[in-house]
Amino acid sequence: MAALSEGVFTSPQFTFSIGENNVKVTVNAAAIAQQSQALDALINGSMKEAQTGIVTFKDVHEDTFIRVCQFAYTGDYETPVFIQRPESGLPDKASSVSPPPNVDANEPGEMAEEPESEQGELAPQVHPSFGAKKKHKKISKSRFLRDLFDKKDFDVETPRLSAKCRCEVRQNSCAEEDYTPVFLGHARLYVFADKWGIEALKTLSLHKLHKTLATFTPYSARLGDVAELVRYTYDHTPDFSHEMDDLRSLVMDYLTCEVTDLIRSREFDQLLEQGGPFARDLVHMMMKRIG
Template sequence: MEYTVHKALIFQISEPLAKLITNGMAESEEGCARLCDVDEETFSRFVEWIYTKVYSSSRPIEEKNVPGTHAEDICSSEVPIEDGPGPGPESHCSDDDNFAFKASRKRTKKLQKKARRIAEEDEMMQEDSRRDSSPTIVGRFQIYHDDESDQGLSAEYAERFLIHARLYVFADQYGIKELMHLAATRLESSLSDFGHFYHRAVDVVQVARYVFENTPSRLEYQDELRHVVVYSITMNFEELMQSEEMGGLMNEGGDLVNAVCSKVAQRISHLRKQHSINLWGR
């Protein structure tokens, strides 16, 4: 799928992507670059973020239903472009104003089916929230998913989490710090609202593995997305360790396990100090 965006916006947000436009190579001559390291859904959300500063996680892109983004569609939007001319009310975008990107990786039909199910579940939850904002909605949510589990269906929580993780990894690769922070914040929110970690340990382990396999080990500071998943695991460590998936992960070792063990040790030390202070306070 091809996505055509304003060059001026690319220049503002990503130096690596801007170089594809100005490097004098084939892509800059043709006005189109193929990105082989990102799937279409993730890149579509990136384009959405460029123009709106938000991205959707409840309505995944389906190739058969969504056409490519064309220059004339972009010109009709009323999004201001800083430090650039920007189309006026009577003007039209020229080819020189735009650049096309193609996301080469396609999601499998199985993953597309999961994504559609996630969208349907999110719509049901949003409809429930509109009908009833009282605390009993939590109970209705639990009952709905318990029934679904009994029927052998999966809510595919991992896919919900991976939407944000994939976007973070893409933004990290192309130096888009604002989008990195947004994706990390949204993953943190999704994990904090999750609950029932024992029953979904496989999903937590899956997203944690993805994050540590696709983000660099930074010596000077901890990667923001790594911090999010490690903190979530640490705060739910006792519950997660009752699962086979988490036990297997801890036996593997590596950066993820080292980070989790370090945070768990810090938390235990903090709790002991708090307990000691409380005893002395008596």
């Protein structure tokens, strides 16, 4: 993502009223407007919203729009967080997110040792003709101070790594980690981006969801998480006649890889019993698999 121009930060404030609770999110108008032609028309066009500087998104979750704003300003968004469920008697495994590197930004780096002070030592009897030697000591001290200055370092990597870590996809590590909010977090971003024509965000959300699914361990207790992703996907994406929506395609590709595990899920059975586009697409994909 290209660096934001000064004009973004000096642009007028625009307020979005999000979700059923009408949570107010205020951002620079240009940051959102430059994401797509549709959003630019909404913010800078002739509609009422452009005149009042307020738009209402009733059908958008608060955390979804926050991630849209994160993307608008940084080109990335923080990965949704899983829910830690109570232990269910399954073998215990590490379940916490690996913390960012434990680096103390306030800890000083290694510095050259300063030569011992000459004030506490007895000065040797030096003949005036050796005055040049004293001058040499002053030059050495000056060089030492310069070296000390040149080697001064400031820790900029720790905050960068911390921010990057919050945006990275992580693999689930035990059956008590409910990944439903993780799956739906990426899927909801895709749906918003698809509706408003934010192609870069569509691609990024698909990329992160793919990485999440590719490393996801389908514990028996967590198959329902995948079923919820399927349900949301088919409830909120269009049913094309000659092609498949990108989110549906990604989810269906995953299902055909893991179908032997998923058929053990009661939630998955319920989806199949409902029939409709999902059952149709699954049959088509399975026919390709065995064909």
